[in-house]
Amino acid sequence: MEMSVRARIRAGDADTFGSLFDDYARAVNNHAFRLTGDWSVAExxxxLTFLEAWRLRKSVDPDGGSLRPWLLGIATNVARNTRRAARRHEAAMNRLPREEVFPDFADELVGRIDDAERVVALRAALSRLRRPEREVVALCVWAGLDYAAAAKALDIPVGTVRSRLSRARKKLHKYAGAGLSSFGGNPDPGRGQTDGDRGPAVRPTQEEAR
Incomplete structure (x- = not known):
C-alpha cells in the first residue's frame, strides 16, 4: 500500500518535502508578507518556516488533508518571533548615539508610490488591530482558510477564530471606512465563512488554493 504524503513527510522523505515546498512556498511567502508588511522579512x-516544518515533521497527523494550514500555522509563529527579535534589535539600536541621517531618494520614491489612498487607509487600519486579529484576517481573508483550518493553524477554538474575525472586520470598517468593502459580510455557519472571505482582498500576488 502506497504511503500517504503525510506519512512520507513524517518519515523524512526529502523528495516529498521538496514537493511540499514547491506546492506551498508562494502561499507561505504571501502569508508572511501580510503579517510583516516587508518582502525581505517575508522571505x-x-x-525559517520550512526549516521548522522539517524539524517538526514527526508531529504531522498521519490522517488529514492538505498540509497548508499546518504550514501557515508555523509561519504565523515564526513571524511572531521575527517581530519580537526585530523589536529587540530596534530597541538596542535606539540606545546607540545617533548620527546625522540624510534623506534617501529611493525611500522618498517608494513613499510616493505607496501614497495611494486605499493602501494608506488599509495599512493604517491593519496596524491598529491587535496581533491575534491581524493573524485571523491573514489566514481567513487573504489565505482563504475556513474557520476550522484557521483554528487548527493557530491552535485555538473555532469560536475564537469567528469572534476575532468579526471584531477585526468591525474595526477595519471603522478605521478605514468603505474602502475596505472586501472585508464585509456575515459568516455563513453552513460554510464556515463568506464568499467575501475568499475574495482578492488586497493580495500582494495571486495565490493558488490547493
Missing amino acids: DVLS
Whole structure:
C-alpha cells in the first residue's frame, strides 16, 4: 500500500518535502508578507518556516488533508518571533548615539508610490488591530482558510477564530471606512465563512488554493 504524503513527510522523505515546498512556498511567502508588511522579512519567514516544518515533521497527523494550514500555522509563529527579535534589535539600536541621517531618494520614491489612498487607509487600519486579529484576517481573508483550518493553524477554538474575525472586520470598517468593502459580510455557519472571505482582498500576488 502506497504511503500517504503525510506519512512520507513524517518519515523524512526529502523528495516529498521538496514537493511540499514547491506546492506551498508562494502561499507561505504571501502569508508572511501580510503579517510583516516587508518582502525581505517575508522571505526570511519563508525559509525559517520550512526549516521548522522539517524539524517538526514527526508531529504531522498521519490522517488529514492538505498540509497548508499546518504550514501557515508555523509561519504565523515564526513571524511572531521575527517581530519580537526585530523589536529587540530596534530597541538596542535606539540606545546607540545617533548620527546625522540624510534623506534617501529611493525611500522618498517608494513613499510616493505607496501614497495611494486605499493602501494608506488599509495599512493604517491593519496596524491598529491587535496581533491575534491581524493573524485571523491573514489566514481567513487573504489565505482563504475556513474557520476550522484557521483554528487548527493557530491552535485555538473555532469560536475564537469567528469572534476575532468579526471584531477585526468591525474595526477595519471603522478605521478605514468603505474602502475596505472586501472585508464585509456575515459568516455563513453552513460554510464556515463568506464568499467575501475568499475574495482578492488586497493580495500582494495571486495565490493558488490547493
